[in-house]
Amino acid sequence: MADLFVALPPVTEYNAVIFGKNSNRPASEIQDVIYCPAKDYTAGEKVKCTYVEIDQVTRTHAVILSKPSWMWGAEMGANDQGVAVGNAPVWTKLNGPNDLELKLLGTDIVRLSLERASTAREALEVITQLLASPGQGGPCTNEAGKDGWCFHNSFLMADGTEAWLLETAGTFWVAEKITEGVRNCSNELSIRTKMDLTSPGLVEEAKKLGLYSEDMGDFDFKATFCAQSQIANFPDNNTSFRYRHGKEVMDKIISTGKFRYQDMFKILRDEEGGICMMDGGFITAGSQVSVLLPKSSSSSNVHWFTGTPNPATSIYKPFFFGPGASIGNVTVSPTCEDGAEPKERGHALYQGHKKLCKLMDTQEEKGHCILAQLMELEKNCCEDVDEIIVNYDESSFPKLKQIFQHMATMEINFYV
Structure with missing residues (x-):
């Protein structure tokens, strides 16, 4: 489950492209934030993804991932x-038992696209190649009793110039180019007739499957492939409340001023609209906001991650790419070499945040006091980052290369 958002110039502060996502996952899962430096490989090497191996490329980019x-x-x-x-699960008329065949998870495809692409458009090309072979499929959780949970995927990719929304139904796909304003997507198909790119022969293939005929009017990707269960559950123009609410919030923000990355923080913390999930079997396990500037900019992109569940009780911590960048291990869960379950599930930041959540339940006043102090820490950090964005030069970076680790460690100290 997921909600993704993007805002582009001319409605954004700094003329940046601002990307945001909430990752809503089974409540028992723990989400890590990891950093992988760029790396070179020799011809013929393979990369082991979650279930399958595929050919490795000769060089992968440095990436920061929430996984x-x-x-x-x-x-x-x-x-x-x-x-x-980022990706979002979607359900279509083509979902079936074959989706459990071990192929690439949508999450594998996200990581591969980041490791291999230099632009949003290149990411789209990487993804569509992987959808063709080996394709998407496999159980999407390791939680006991949920090994049949699988789905198709939507992908939102952005750089400092543009964004692309790619939606899939099995091996079929459609893409929408976004060059200005705001766009969001949730766990449903949302591209209708605005199709800038499609999989080969999409309309003809839909006809062969009996899903579309010309007497139905213009080809509509959502109407053609959306799962019947979603059509029944989404009576308002076949869209969910969460999707509509996200769109309304973004439209309201840009009607009164420039869209800021702090606005994206606020959207991802929206519990009333269901964007921030903390009840039931699924919770918001991690959140990301990226401020992406054109390559011609003299400033630096900045990427914010919570690394903890529930952004409403978490703080965003910034990361900058550059020589010697590091995030440490406070957001990396322990593992055992023999594959056994570690004594402590979850990384140090997760364990600390869990203490805060318990405190807010048992000693509400004390818990909320700590949360208020954390939010003040985030606010001060945002002010510093705003100054960095405006006045950045390469001499600034040595102070920034471990800022994520520094902020995460400060956060942990509040929980001791």
Whole structure:
């Protein structure tokens, strides 16, 4: 489950492209934030994804990823080329038992696209090649009793110039180019007739499947492939409340001023509209906001991650790519070499945040006091980052290369 958002010039502060995602996952999962430096490979090497091996490329970009600790792939992330990518589960008329065949998870595809692409458009090309072969499929959780949970995927990718929304139904896909304003997507198909790119022969293939005929009017991707269960559950123009609410909030923000990355923080913390999930079997396990500037900019992109569940009780911590960048290990869950379950599930930041959540339940006043102090820490950090964006030069970076780790460690100290 997920909600993704993007805002582009001319409605944004700094003329940036601002990307945001909430990763809503089974409540038992823990989400790590990891950093992988760029790396060279020799011809013929393979990369082991969650379930399958595929050919490796000769060089992968440096990436920062927010990922369920048990899988290879990532829910969302960014690379040192200024690209951010995230996925969202979707259900279509083509879902079936074959979706459990072990192929690439949507999360694997997110990570591969970030490791291999230098622009949002290149990320789209990487993804569509992977959809063709080996394709998407496999159980999407390792939670006991949920091994039949699988789906198709939507992908939102952005750089400092543009964004692309790619939606899939099995091997079929359609893409919408976004060059200005705001766009969001949730766990449903949302591209209708505005199709800038499609999989080969899409309309003819839909006809062969009996899903479309010309007497139905213009080809509409959502109407053609959307799962019947979603059509029944979404009576208002076949869209969910969460999707409509997200769109309304973004439209309201840009009607009164420039869209700021702090606005994206606020959207991802929206519990009333269901964007921030903390009840039931699924929770918001991690959140990301990326500020992407054109390659011609003299400033630096900045990527914010919570690394903890529930952005309403978490703080965003910034990361900058550059020589010697590091995030440490406070957001990396422990593992055992023999594959056994570690004594402590979850990384140090997760364990600390869990203490805060318990405190807010048992000693509400004390818990909310700590949360208020954390939010003040985030506010002060945002003010510093705003100054960095405006006045950035390469001499600034030595102070920034471990800022994520520094902020995460400060956060942990509040929980001791």
